[in-house]
Amino acid sequence: MALPDDLPTVTLTGTYTHPDGSPMKGSVSVTPTPGKVVAADSGLTIQGRAKQKIGNDGRVTLTVLATDAPGINPANFTYAVKIAFPDAPGDEFTIELPAAAPNVQLPAITPASPSDGDYVVITGPEGPEGPAGPAGADGEPGPAGADGSNADAEQYTDDALATEITRANAAYDPAGSATAARTAAINTAAGDATTKANNAQAAAISTAAADATAKANAAQAAAISAASSDATTKAGNAQAAAVSAAATSAASLYLPNAIQTVDAYLAGATPSSPRFFGHRGGGMVRPEHTLVGYRACAAMGFALEVSVNVDASGELWCLHDLTLDRTTYQTGALNTYTTEEVGQAVLTNGRTLLGPGWTDQRMVPLRQVLDEFLGRIPILLEPKGNDAVVPTQTLLDTYYPHAPRSVVWKAHIGTLSLPWAKSRGYRTWVYLDSNTTDAAMDAKDSLVDYWGVSTTFTDLRITQVKDRGKPVFAWPVYRRSQVARLTGLGVVGMMSSDPRYVSTNLPQRTFSRWGLAVKESGGTPTLDYDTAYALVFGEGADAGWVSINALPNQSYGLGTYSPIQGSAAGYRIAFDMKYKVLPGATVHGGYYFGKASDDPYRFTTANATGGYHLVMRASGDMQLYRHTSGVTTGTQIGSTIATTAPVADTAMSFQIDVTPTTVEARRTDGTGWTTGPIADTTYRGGYHGLSNGSITDLATRPYWRNLIITQL
Incomplete structure (x- = not known):
């Protein structure tokens, strides 16, 4: 399978032969040095090695991912290249293959081994060019000639001196009286020239050798230092890349993508x-x-x-x-x-x-x-x-x-x-x-x-x-x-x-399960996270009953059942209530309803929104009140209904009917105890709850159970 088209690649080529030109056998392999390379955008993981055998013609071609391909992690990674032959030493080295050079010759990037030893070539002075003569016949090979530039120079000097002597003798001193002097001078000059040439040659050789040695040593030290620094840098980069890749890989394995950011x-x-x-x-x-x-x-x-x-x-x-x-x-x-x-x-x-x-x-x-x-x-x-x-x-x-x-x-x-x-x-x-x-x-x-x-x-x-x-x-x-x-x-x-x-504006249920003794969603005490205002669930003989263990005038909103969804004819709220210990005759507890909001509702308090309040006094009087927003006192609507006085720790049953035009309260554990439909349309909100009313002693607080909301 080829790499995706949107990822840049680099093609490596090379030709390998024996000294006589015959093709070599072997292979070229390329391995990412981090061990694993991830292309996040393509969902591609690249690892292991790419390997290609050298063909019968000694040629090899291998195409791999560019090391600076975009979206690759780790970025700017390297490859370990290995060139192996069965009958010759191979090569191993690390390279970068940037996309800017899409075609690379392997021999051009393969490090070559240096030759052993140092060498210096010294060339002697060049003599003057003589006149060209006619070409002579080829003779038998002569003895090996002088191989140094000094011998050539000395021969030339001897020949020139002999010619000069002959000419001088003929022109200036036919008698030959100056011949000895000239000969001595020339010999002296020739000796001095020879000595100086030898000294110059020796000095040049010594200087060149010393310079070559110094430069070689300096080059070697620089190469070693550069190689060491480069190796350290690359090792550090490789380590950092490997750590980063490992962390990224681990994070990807643990949680590839956040389901919800x-x-x-x-x-x-x-x-x-x-x-x-x-x-x-x-x-x-x-x-x-x-x-x-x-x-x-x-x-x-x-x-x-x-x-x-x-x-x-x-x-x-x-x-x-x-x-x-x-x-x-x-x-x-x-x-x-x-x-x-x-x-x-x-x-x-x-x-x-x-x-x-x-x-x-x-x-x-x-x-x-x-x-x-x-x-x-x-x-x-x-x-x-x-x-x-x-x-x-x-x-x-x-x-x-x-x-x-x-x-x-x-x-x-x-x-x-x-x-x-x-x-x-x-x-x-x-x-x-x-x-x-x-x-x-x-x-x-x-x-x-x-x-x-x-x-x-x-x-x-x-x-x-x-x-x-x-x-x-x-x-x-x-x-x-x-x-x-x-x-x-x-x-x-x-x-x-x-x-x-x-997060919603709908009721969650229409009947209570207070016997489970688990607080319901939507229960709203006066203060949150405060056990003093929490709904108290009865246990033992009081299982199924709830109460509010807080003073004064505390209430508990029943948002679980709010807003009440009535029919076109209205709705009914039914519940039981009792006093475990009877309060004073005029003291009451009860139930509030009709509020447009679930803000706190408290008796004798200026509440944010208005509503109705059913009260049941310890004397047996049952009444309905209307409370106006911002006003502390309520206004009674309808008549006071005299019912049988409550009995301690004994249930009483109530119904509240709300129609589009009337409000009515009934005590149903007896007969005839009703306010009758009262024409009042002031409040038709769907929020309601329990009220401690006017009690001043928690021992006499009211209890409630069996709440049921039905449509009329």
Whole structure:
């Protein structure tokens, strides 16, 4: 199979012969030195060796991937080339094959072995050119002539001197009286010339030899140094490339692609289409920061908010507080417990907030959460204690290099960890407090992707933060009325302790199962995460009954059954109520309904939205009240109905009928106890709930069971 057309290649060619020209046999192989090369865009992995035999004509051709091909990891890798012959030494060397040179001759890039020893060629002085004479006949080969330039020079000098002597004798000294003098002078000159020539030759040879030796030594040292440096550099590059390739390969094997990235989850988030995050794993309906909570949120498609702290052994655990006091049966700081102690002896106490039907849950290590959910759903991750920050960073750097795709680094505005997060490519969610100044926000603005505001902030402050131009997420959100307010202010993200409830506007059921003693989604106490305002599930003889163990004038919203979906004729609310201990005759408990919103409803309180209130007094009087928004007192509608006084720890049964034009309340454990249809159309909202009414002693609080919503 050929390489994809969009990847550049290089073709290697070469011809190999014996000294007599006959073709050689052998092979050429090319192997990527990282061991594995990955082309991410093509989904191609290249590894092993490419091998080609030398043909019968001594030629070989081999085409391979260019080492600087785009999209290749590691980038700019190298090849190990091996040329092997059965009857001659081969060659092994490492090369780069860039795409800029698509055709490469192997002999041109194969290192050649240097010859042994040094040599120097010295050439003597050249004599004058004589006149050309006629060509003579070829004679018998003579004895070997002089092989040095000095002998030629001496012969030439002797011949010239003899000619000069003959000419001088004939022209100037026929008597021959000067012959001896001239002969002596010439001999002296010739001897001196010979000596100087010999000395010059010896000096030239010595100088040339010394220079050649020095240059050879210098060249050898430079070559060795360059080769060593080059080898070190290439080895370092190869090691770095191998480590990078191994990390990339490991990450790809662990999680080839994030199923849900942060950017994909938040794409298109607007106030009309906000995104929801399971605050503490949905801690108002499941034990907070536990696997059961995280799994439920992920199964519904909500992002997770995960807080972590570190134990005495350095293990990171999912926990909001620095201590175990609030959420477990143990006490004291987490960082005083070992990993073994936390794993074996610490259980969460979600039963106190969420009902005795819950099974105690074990705490969960951060690594278990990351292994199960990373890449499957976005995670907002926050180290809560200062001592947990570095261990969290180290864990992510070492074992989860792909985490920035699906993890948001969550931190308070005062944190020092934001530069680390941004340098790794994490998105950041930075939450504010009531004392955060604009100057503090300006200083951190370049490190922030999303701002966080509390639901306790004023509308003005939330608007100011939104107007800075970055997405804003709010926390903690557990009511639909909070979502309506926040989206109206431009908030696009909801950190919710009950995301299933607040992300819809539909009821989840029409009848209670309080006998299971498990808190329902949509249950809205006055305060979230506070056991003092939680719904109390009866046990033993009171199994199936619920109550509100808080004062004064507390209520509990039943968003699970809201908004009520009536027929064209209206709807009916039916339930049982009792007092285990009877209060004073005029004291009452009851039920509220007709509200347009799930904001808190409290008797004798100026509520945000209005509605109706059924009261049952300990004297037996049953009444209906209408409460106007912003007004503390209610207005009775219809007549007071005198029924039989309640009996301690004995059930009473009630029905409330709401039609498009009337409201009617009945006590049905007797006969004739009804207000009759009262013409009142003031409130037709679908939100309702339980009310402690006017009780002042928790021992006398009302209990409810068997809630059923039906259409008329």
